[in-house]
Amino acid sequence: MLRSKKFIACVLICGLSACGFEPLYVEKTSGEDLWYYNNQYDTDIVREMSQIKVESVSDRIGQLIKNELMDTFNPHGTPKNAKYFLKLSPVDKYTTEQALRDDITATREKVQYSVNYQLWSKESGQLVSGNSITYLSYDLLDNPYSTTMDKKKIEKDGAKIIANDISLRIGAYFHSIKTKRGNPDEF
16 A cells, blocks of 8 residues: 555656646756756846836726735835836626525625736837636625625735736746746846
8 A cells, every 4th residue: 555655656756757847946057958956046037027017907906916916026116127017907807696595695606807917028029918817706694794805805815816827927938038048147
């Protein structure tokens, strides 16, 4: 039994190494296609991401997403001479009632938030674009205050999930650009 678990774990680890997985913030220290950790993180990607200015959005959840992205990209403040600009579309919100009672009133709502984003460069134009979607749900309680607080909480959670998704995609973009050039010291 123990040997079969070790075998399965070994197969899974070998499978992960063969899937094309590359660490995002680890420095490539060999001229070959091998990655080594050596206790050094690649700060070039973080440095490039700190040059992103997130443009304003008109709706509340868009503002929450913008704030989360600014905290991720620019923890020391917005760059004065930004190299990149991130544009977010107004957030689309779709609500669906779920879990109906006998009197056909819902006890739960499912919410989908969707936002389009575009990363622009002053020199190159549009670099990355995409759509980030998250699904959340909350209970419809007898107390309206509790339901309102649940709605606000999933708004914050949704903004955090979308911001994390966008920042990971942009980080992956910068990582791919850096590894395609062959010289890890230049962007």
